Amino acid sequence: MGISTMGWIGRGAAALAIYAVAAGTASAQDKELTVGMASTFATVDPHEESNSPHNAMSRHIFDSLIYRGGAAENEPQLATSWEIIDNTHWRFHLREGVKFHDGTDFDAEDVIASVLRARDKPSQAFASYTRNITDVTAEDPHTVVVETSVPDPMILNSLSRIRIISSEHADDDVAAFDNGTAAVGTGPFKFVSYTPGDRIVMERNDDYFGGASEWSKVTLRMLPDNGARLASLLSGDADLIETLPAEGVARVKSSDNLKVIRGQSTRIVYLGVDVARDQTPFITAKDGSKLDKNPLKDERVRKALLMSINRPAIVQRVMQDNGTVAHQFVAEGYFGHSDDVDEVSYDPEGAKKLLEEAGYPDGFRLTLHGPQGRYVNDSDVLQAVGQMFARIGIDTKVEVMPWSMYADKYSNGEYSVFLGSWGVNTGEVSNPAIAIVAGRDEAKGTGRYNGGGINDPEINKLLDEATSTLDEDKREPILQKVSELTFNHHYLLPLHYENVVLGASKDVDYKPRGDKYLLAYEVKSAK
Template identity: 30%
Template sequence: MKNKKITLLLSLILMVALIAVGCGNGGDEPAPSTGGEETPAATKDVLIVGQGADAVSLDPHATNDQPSSRVSKQIYETLVNQNESMELQPGLAESWEQVDDLTFEFKLKQGVKFHNGEDFTAEDVKFTLLRALDSAQIGHIVGSINGDAIEVVDDYTIRIATSEPFAPLLSHLAHTATGMLNQTAVEEFGEDYGQNPVGTGPYKFDKWMSGDSIELVRFDEFHGDAPAIERVIFRNIPENTNRTIELETGGIDIAYDIAPTDVERVESNSDLVLQRSPNLATSYIGFNAAKAPYDDVRVRQAINYALDMESIVNAVYKGVGSPAKGVLGPNVWASNQDLEGYGYDVEKAKELLAEAGLADGFSTTIWTNDNQQRMDIAEIVQNQLKAVNINAEVQVVEWGSYLDGTAAGEHDMFILGWVTVTGDPDYGLYPLFHSSQHGAAGNRTFYSNARVDELLDIGRKSVDPDVREEAYMEVQQIIRDEAPWIFTWAGEDLAGVRSNVKGFQQHPAGHHKIFTVYFE
C-alpha cells in the first residue's frame, strides 16, 4: 500500500510537471507570474516607421537626401543641436564661445562612447570635418571651414575657424551631415562604410535589407537618456496608400509623409493621430539651364507662363501646404514672399517661344521619382504644355538613379524638393544657385549668374543681418526673373501615428527624433 501511495504521488508530480511544460511558451514570451498580483502585458519594444524611400547611404558624407538623414539622425550626433523650434542647443559640444571673427572654441562632452566602444574626442571632430570638406555631396555645408585652422587644443577642446566670416556656422554644425564619425570605423569599412555606420547616438546600426528595411538597436552605452524602445525598424513603403494601410492595420507605428488624399482617412480613425506642422521644404520644377533649349531664359519663362501652377498645386496637395511664392518657405528668415508670380498666360508663353525660335514647340522629358504628388504634378504639367506645342514625356526614375542622373546633368526638366535644414537662407540659396555648386552639391539646374554668386557670397560672409537680408532679397528676385525653377509648393509635414505612440514630434527640417518615443 505504501508503494502504491508513493507511485501515485510520483505520477501526480509528473502530471503537474507535464502540464506546466505544456502551458509554457518555449521561451518565446515571458513566463506567467506566480505572484498574487496581476502582471501587466509585456511592453512593446519594437517601433516600426514607414517612409517613402529607402536610404541611399548611412555615410553622412556620401549623400544629402531626406530618407537617409532620417535614419542617420538616430545613429549620429552633432556638435550643436537645433530643436523643433530651430533654437540652437548643446549637442556633443557642451558649450562654445567665439574667439574672434573667424574662430569658435568648443568644449566637448566627456564620457561619450562610439558604437564600437572607442571614446569620442576632439580628434574625431577634426577627422569628421576634414573628411566632410572633401565630400562632393555635403562639402557646401562645411565649406566655410578652414581645414588648416582646425586646432585640437586638448582631448575635449577644439577650435574651428572659417576662411572668412561665416554667419550661419553654428546652424550648419547642427546639420545631420555633420554627425560625428569614428576614424577607426571609417577606415575599417572603407567603401562599405555607408552600410556599416558607427556613431555616438542613442541607436546603433544592426542590419539593412536593401530596398526593404533598416534596423537599429538601442545603444546601451549611450551617454544620454536611454531610449524607451529597444529596436527601431525603418521600412521602405514607396506607395502612399500602402503606407497608410500599414498604419491602419498596425504594420507600422508611424507613417511619414501621409498623402493629402489620405488626410481624412487618418483623421477619422480613432486608432490614429495625424500630426501636421509647417516645414522648411519647398518643391520645384527645375530646368537643366546648361542644356538647350533651357539655356535660353525665354524658354524657361515661357514654360512658367504656360502652367497654371497654383491650380495644379491645389489640385494635387488638396490644402496641404501652399503654392510656393519663391525659393524659400515662409518660415525661413529673409524669405521674399512679395515676389510677383508669372501667372497663367498661354499667349505670353507662345510669344516667348516664338522669340526663342521655337514657335513649333519641341520635345522634352520630365523626370520625377515615385513620389505620388510629384508624379501627379508631372502628368498635369505634361498635359498643359501641349497647349504651347511642347511634347513632354514623364519618366519615373528610381531614387538613387534619380539623384545620380540629375547630379550628372542627364535630365531636361525635373521635379525635386529642398529643405532649408538650418533655417538660414544661406542653406536654402547657396547650394541651389551658386555656380560653384553644380551637380550633387545641390545646383542640379546648373544655373550660373555672376551677380547671384556675388550676393550669395556677401550673404554668407557678412555678420550684419541687414546686409544679409538685402542680399538675399535681391537674389530671390533675380531667380524669379531668370526662372531656373518653377516655384511649386511650400511644405507641410504630415505624419500618421498610432494612438499608443507617445513622445513623437516632427522637426521642421524633416529628420525627426525617434529616440524620444515610447508606447503608452
C-alpha cells in the same frame, strides 16, 4: 580673448535639458517602434550622401556637435558650448564622459576625423557645409577649434549636419558602415542590421547621455510606394508613417486606432531647367528634329513654362491641400524672403504669347524628368505639369524613375527640365542658394546640386558676400537680392512648399519638424 556667446549657450543648455527629459525615463521598458519612411536611403555611411532621408536615418545612430531642432534652432549636443575667437576661428567645448556604442571614449580626435572626412570624401555630398572649413585642431581632448577660410555665419548650421564617427573608422569604406562594422556612433540607438532598399533595425542605447529612449527597438522601413506605406499603417505593421497619402487621410481619420498628424515644413519643390547648354538633350522640334538653340536659355520661354502651370490647382487637387504655392526659396517671414520677387500667375494665353515672341509659336517637344516616391505625389505632379505644358503647345513626355537612379543624374545636369526639391532646414536663403543656384565650383563647394547649370556672376558674387558677412542686418538684404535674381530671371520654376502629413497609431505622439525628419528619439507614447 574670444567674443562671448553665452546667450546662445544658456538657451541651448536649457533646451538640451528639456530634450533629455522628453526622451523619457522608460529605459527598462521593452517597447518597439516601426516607422514607414516615404523615401529610401542608399547607405549607412553618414558622410557618403546628404539628403533628407539619409540625414534623418543617420541621426538615430550618430550625433553632431550641434543639434538642429525642429524649428531650425541650434542646441548643444556633443559640444556643450562654443564661442567666437575671431572672424575665422570658433572654439567648441566638448561633452565629457560620452562613449561610443563600442565603449570607447569620445574626444577631440573623433571630431577632427569626422569633419575632415565629410569635407574630403570623394562624393562631396557635404561640400555645401564644409566648403569654408580649412582646419580643425584640438586644444585639449575636450576642446576643438574650427578654422574657416572666411567669416562663416552658417558654421553652426553646417556642423549640425556632420555626424561624428569614431576616429578608428575614419578610413573605413561604405561597406564597413553598411555591414555595421563601422556604424558605431554615440547616438540614441545602436546599429543591429541594414537591408538595402528595405530597412534598418536599431536597438536602444541605454547609456545615451541625453537619456535613454523609451523604444527598445526601432525599425525604419523604406516604403516609397504610397499604397504599401498606407497598408503598413492600416495593418498595424507600422506605428507611424511619413507622407500619409492623400487617398488615405479619410480612412485614417475614420479609424478608432489611428490619427493624422499635420505640421508645416520648409521644403520647396521646383522645376529646374537647363540654362547652360547651347543645345539641350531632351528638347526637339515637334517633328523630332534638332533645334538650332536651347529654348530654355531664353528668359521668356522659362517664364512661359511657369505661367502655364496652374499651381493652385496642383496644390488643391494633386497635393490634396497638403502644400502651399511657392514663389521663392522661403515663405514670408523667413530670412532672405523678398517682397520684390514677382508672383507669376497662371496665364496660359500669356504663356503662348511669350513663346511666340521667343520664336516658338508652335511650341516644341520636351521630356520632363523626375523621381518616383521621393517627394509628395511627385510623379502625379509631373503628369499634371506635363498636361499643362501641352496646353500651350509643348508636347511633353514624362519620365519618372526611382530616386536611386535619378539623384546623381539630375544633380549632375543630365536633364533639360526636371523636378527638384530642397529642404530649407536653416530657415534662410543661403542654404538652398549655395547648393542649387550658385555656380558649380568643387573648390568652393558651391552648386553641388545645381542641375540646371545656373552660373550668374551677380548671384555668385552676392552669395560670396552673404556667406562671409556675420552681421545679420547687412546679410539679409544681400540674400533678398539673391532671391530676386533667381526667381525674377526664372532660373528655377517654384511649384510649392510641402506640408507635413503623417499617419500614426493613437498610441504614439510626435511633433512634426520643419525639416520633415521623423526621428524615433522624439516619438513618445501617447498620454
